[in-house]
Amino acid sequence: MAYPSGDSIGPLxxxxxxxxxxxxxxxxxxxxxxxxAVIPEDPLALTGDGVGESEALSMxxxxxxxxxxxxxxxxxxxxxxxxxxxxxxxxxxxxxxxxNNAAFSTxxxxxxxxxxxxxxxxxxxxxxxxxxxxxxxGATAASTVALAVARQWAGEQxxxxxxxxxxxxxxxxxxxxxxxxxxxxxxxxxLGSSNVVALRNQSGRESxxxxxxxxxxxxxxxAPTIVIANAGTVITGDSxxxxxxVALREEFDFWLHVDAAFGGFAALLPSDxxxxxxxxxxxxxxDLHKWLNVPYDSGLVLLQNPQVLPRVFGNHAxxxxxxxxxxxxxxxxxxxxxxxPIWFSLAAYGRHGIGALVAESVASAxxxxxxxxxxxxxxxxxxxxxxxxxxxxxxxxxxxxxxNLASSGNGFLSQATLNGRPVLRAAFVNWRTDPEALAAAVLxxxx
Ligand SMILES: *Cc1c(COP(=O)(O)O)cnc(C)c1O
Numbered sequence: 001m002a003y004p005s006g007d008s009i010g011p012l013x014x015x016x017x018x019x020x021x022x023x024x025x026x027x028x029x030x031x032x033x034x035x036x037a038v039i040p041e042d043p044l045a046l047t048g049d050g051v052g053e054s055e056a057l058s059m060x061x062x063x064x065x066x067x068x069x070x071x072x073x074x075x076x077x078x079x080x081x082x083x084x085x086x087x088x089x090x091x092x093x094x095x096x097x098x099x100n101n102a103a104f105s106t107x108x109x110x111x112x113x114x115x116x117x118x119x120x121x122x123x124x125x126x127x128x129x130x131x132x133x134x135x136x137x138g139a140t141a142a143s144t145v146a147l148a149v150a151r152q153w154a155g156e157q158x159x160x161x162x163x164x165x166x167x168x169x170x171x172x173x174x175x176x177x178x179x180x181x182x183x184x185x186x187x188x189x190x191l192g193s194s195n196v197v198a199l200r201n202q203s204g205r206e207s208x209x210x211x212x213x214x215x216x217x218x219x220x221x222x223a224p225t226i227v228i229a230n231a232g233t234v235i236t237g238d239s240x241x242x243x244x245x246v247a248l249r250e251e252f253d254f255w256l257h258v259d260a261a262f263g264g265f266a267a268l269l270p271s272d273x274x275x276x277x278x279x280x281x282x283x284x285x286x287d288l289h290k291w292l293n294v295p296y297d298s299g300l301v302l303l304q305n306p307q308v309l310p311r312v313f314g315n316h317a318x319x320x321x322x323x324x325x326x327x328x329x330x331x332x333x334x335x336x337x338x339x340x341p342i343w344f345s346l347a348a349y350g351r352h353g354i355g356a357l358v359a360e361s362v363a364s365a366x367x368x369x370x371x372x373x374x375x376x377x378x379x380x381x382x383x384x385x386x387x388x389x390x391x392x393x394x395x396x397x398x399x400x401x402x403x404n405l406a407s408s409g410n411g412f413l414s415q416a417t418l419n420g421r422p423v424l425r426a427a428f429v430n431w432r433t434d435p436e437a438l439a440a441a442v443l444x445x446x447x
Contacts, residue, residue: 002050012053019061020089027432030070031409033078037067069412074434075441077368078414080234080262080290080388083430087348088294091341102135102337103327110337111326117339120346121300124354125267125286127279132306134330135298135338139261139287140181142301145313145330146283147173147182147226148189149303150255152312153282154224163312167191168224174216175228176201176208176240179259182228196228204382206230206238206418213245217252225254231275232263235416235425236381237365237388239263243277256281261299262429265291266386268355269362280304290429291358291387294341301330361387361428364435368426371439377446381418387428390418396446398424404445411441 023030043063051059070076072083084092105111114135122131136142148163154171155162162168172195173186187193200212208229217225227248229240242258249256258264258278264286266272278284281304288298303309310328327333345354369389372378378398381390391398391413398415402424405411413426426438 001048002052004053008053012057015054015057019057023065027070027073028075028437030068030073032071032073032075033069033406033409033412034067035403035406037069039064039067071412072430072432074432075411075438076430077426077428077433077438078412080232080287080427080429082287082290082293083432084295085293085345085349085431087344088292088341091344092295094344095337095340098337098340100337101334102339103325103330103333103335105325106321110339113337113343114326114339117343117346118300118302121286121288121342122302124346124351125264127267127284127302131279131284131302131304133300133302134309134326135288135300135335135342136330137297138289138299139179139259139285140184140299141331142261142285142287142299143179143181143257143259144185144188145301145309146257146285146303147185147191148312149283149308150226150257151189151191152308153255154226157224161311163314170223171195171226172197172220172223173226173228173257174199174213174220175230176213177206177230177233177235177238178228179230179234179261182259206233206236206382208240208245210241210244210248214248217248217254221252225252227254227256229256229258229278229281230263231258231260231266231278232386232388234427235388235418235423236390237263237384237386237427238382239266239274239385242275242281246277246280249280255283258284261285261287262290262427263386265358268351268358288342291361292342292345292354293357293429293431294345298338298342357431360431361433364428364433365389365426368428368435368439371435372442378424378442381421381423389426389428390416391424391426392418392421398422401442401445405441408441408445410444411438413438413442 043059100110102110102114151162155168158168167190174197176199183193183196200209202209229245231239258281284302286300288294289296310324314328365387369384378391381392399422413424
């Protein structure tokens with residue numbers, strides 16, 4: 001029977017590090033995608049005695065890894081997918097090696113470390129220093145936390161403590177191109193996924209029509225309302241006019257949530273004005289496993305007034321300290337030191353290194369767009385607003401093109417529908433994604 005032993009980690013860690021270095025050296029050869037891949041049954045059967053630690057490592061590389069995608073490799077631009085940097089990986093490994101609980105501040109510095117790392121992120125994103133929040137598993141979880149706080153705000157207007165007694169009456173969320181996770185989060189916090197009201201966008205854009213928004217707010221003047229402003233839409237990378245939405249707060253009282261899952265990193269582009277006003281939002285969602293290129297799972301919710309979090313997430317027990325704990329600021333009562341891969345990235349690459357990564361992604365999107373549209377068979381569904389290239393065609397079935405590309409293993413883009421039209425989209429987020437190689441793979445499929 002195999003049993004854990006503290007002594008084995010030296011040779012295991014060396015073997016592991018070598019295997020990972022080998023894997024990373026050959027990432028370009030790993031198929032970008034393996035549609036329909038499944039792990040065979042053999043390694044998935046529970047045994048009585050176990051195979052031992054080092055044999056488990058071999059089993060992983062022999063039997064499981066061959067079925068995984070090269071999502072962090074140079075040929076993948078599906079969805080909005082980050083990669084992992086060497087610094088991010090070190091942080092991730094050490095998160096597990098130390099395995100501290102970041103939700104507690106009674107037994108060590110892990111809780112304070114999370115708070116300080118969030119302050120570094122606030123600085124990176126050029127936001128005011130009083131903003132604070134919680135690290136989450138991703139943007140969906142971040143928006144769920146934000147909407148739970150918005151629910152508390154609406155409850156207080158109706159004289160109820162929503163965390164104690166349930167949802168306030170009549171709360172709905174308005175948005176032009178809300179990400180699907182907003183409806184999910186509305187459902188989770190008990191506000192109802194059907195209470196996300198889709199507003200008309202400006203013509204040819206994924207940016208809300210401000211006349212329509214004003215009308216909707218006028219109609220809802222007596223009901224509590226959340227406005228979801230989008231900074232970076234998945235299909236075309238478009239953004240709402242956040243400054244104009246903020247200005248509407250002079251006339252209307254609403255909770256402003258900015259979903260900046262990836263678009264928040266536009267704050268690092270010199271003289272980019274699309275985020276102007278987001279510093280006044282009540283809540284903001286940013287993903288870190290996207291454009292910061294830290295491994296899954298890593299997101300951030302920021303609040304204008306983070307002191308309200310314990311009103312929603314406060315957790316009380318006799319064995320816990322009286323003063324507020326990190327667990328009172330988010331969903332989990334126990335959580336890994338999610339700050340560590342983030343801190344490693346910020347420490348290793350600094351403001352300029354991360355800024356260069358973001359600028360490089362934007363340039364890659366432009367380059368890829370030029371290359372694949374040059375012969376006219378593919379064209380842009382929308383201008384390349386940021387790091388997303390949305391392609392349409394009058395001649396070619398782009399859905400088929402996308403699935404042929406995925407099956408070839410030489411590239412992966414993802415599909416969507418925009419104004420009833422199928423689009424194939426490439427999102428440049430991962431520091432390794434190679435626009436030239438990916439464009440060559442697309443053109444090869446086109447024949
Ligand atoms: C990716 C994304 C989300 C959801 O993020 P997860 O990290 O997958 O939970 C939400 N909003 C936008 C705009 C996104 O791009």
